[in-house]
Amino acid sequence: MGFVRKQPGFEPYLALIVAVGQVVLSQGASWGQRAFKEPLDAMAYVLLFVGPLAILARRKYPVTATIIALLATYAYTWLGYPLGPIYLAPVIMLFSLVTHGLRRIAWVLAAVTLAVSLAYSHAMSRPGATGLFHDLAITAFILLLMVVAELARILRERRVQQQRAVEEETRRQASEERLTMAQELHDVLAHNISLIHVQASTALHLLDDNPEHARTALATIKTASKEVLGEMRSVLNVLREGAPRSPTAGLDRLEELVERAGLDVTLKRVGSRPLPSQVERAAYRIVQESLTNAARYAPGARVTVRLEYGATQLAVRITDSGATTHAVLAEEGGGNGIPGMRERAAALGGTLTAGPSGTGFEVSALLPLPEENS
Structure with missing residues (x-):
């Protein structure tokens, strides 16, 4: 040192x-x-x-x-x-x-x-x-000085270590926060870009034969592009050092998400209770990713989104009836949608399963909840 x-x-x-x-x-x-x-x-x-x-x-x-x-x-x-x-x-x-x-x-x-x-x-x-007492007094004084100095050194090093630990913890939390925000940005982009692509393909297909439906698809594209720009701005503000935290997506915005999904979606809620913000965010992103996959691989399908608020867990289930028209985006490569949803659920101590269900597909997640205060 x-x-x-x-x-x-x-x-x-x-x-x-x-x-x-x-x-x-x-x-x-x-x-x-x-x-x-x-x-x-x-x-x-x-x-x-x-x-x-x-x-x-x-x-x-x-x-x-x-x-x-x-x-x-x-x-x-x-x-x-x-x-x-x-x-x-x-x-x-x-x-x-x-x-x-x-x-x-x-x-x-x-x-x-x-x-x-x-x-x-x-x-x-x-x-x-x-004499002996005189010699012992001199020795004791010098030893006392050195012992006090050693104690001061130990206290100083402990303070330095504690400060370093606090700084490391702060950096770790900041890194985790940025990683979470990066995942948020990925989910926002994946959902909205897929929605824009689907609606653009629909508009091109209907432009000559059914211009009114094409107009609806273009309006959806406008809304989705505005939404993705807003969410990107919100997430990027959080990634900037010292920027204030903006509100993140929550279950109170599910109706808005369903309306612009471009699918026949039925939303069902069973029960109601306050949820931790991280659970709300995870549930919202799971529904968002599931609707993105349904729009990509099962256009024209009927989709049911069901939320069950239990005492100890939140059950999220998204099912679709299967594609009724050609999936224009199905051949354009897979992503990390389902693994990403599993990671979100596992990070909260929950589980997520996804697989075929009848003629369609089902995603089911169980997210643990803390006990409600009586």
């Missing part, structure tokens, strides 16, 4: 605070330790400013800056100047190394600092200034 900036321009303020703190507090420490420490002189002030200057470079040269700050602290200590505030910069530097991932180097430098401190306390010992 690299050395990461906390925020632009933060180091100068921190360095200034540390510099003022070390100089001012060291002057107070000098007065308190005047009996056994050297007074502050020009060299002492130079060494007091080395640590804050090293903080300015920690962003680009973290290890080098930390070593320089520690060396200045060692020199200050061994020259006999007042102890205490001089350790503020090294504490910050070691803490930063750990929290930004340079843990091994930080622990090595902490161990060196402990060794130097213990060596100094014994080499420059005075009565009551050294």
Whole structure:
């Protein structure tokens, strides 16, 4: 892990605070330790400013800056100047190394600092200034600093991981939404283009012999083309980043779908209850795809669309009586209509079957529903 900036321009303020703190507090420490420490002189002030200057470079040269700050602290200590505030910069530097991932180097430098401190306390010992308790206090302070830094590093990494997890989940949901919208766009295009093609073929066939019926077919083409443009605009708006979600097709629009199907369709509803939006959308698309297939492969057929609203599932059944005229689009290749309907049902935990039924064809889907609130 690299050395990461906390925020632009933060180091100068921190360095200034540390510099003022070390100089001012060291002057107070000098007065308190005047009996056994050297007074502050020009060299002492130079060494007091080395640590804050090293903080300015920690962003680009973290290890080098930390070593320089520690060396200045060692020199200050061994020259006999007042102890205490001089350790503020090294504490910050070691803490930063750990929290930004340079843990091994930080622990090595902490161990060196402990060794130097213990060596100094014994080499420059005075009565009551050294001993086991003194050594343990120094060791405990350095260990506490490193443990707190490790805890801060762990918390920081957890926050980063949580943020990444949230971002990944957001991207995943966006991808799933776009995939759903792409499927919606496919279904809209497949249905309306097939309807337009059927009606155009009918209009061409009847144009000379039955112009009134041809006019009806052309009117259906106009309505279907307007519908497909509107739905395409709605779906594409959702695919655009940050666009507001437009209402999607639901069962309240089945009558409109039936009217422009170009078939003799009977719509039956058994019962009624509120449905989740995803179930409504799936049921609508299943009916839409079934009517598209009937228009393509069974022109002239009588079609029955039956919806049964149960307590735990929605039953959708579309049956046709079989073609009564030549299927002008039957030879133009198959698509993914039935597999797509099965995928929609399976995505909701439901089932879908499709196959011949008498002289015609039947599509039957069972979509699970949540329990109604009493």
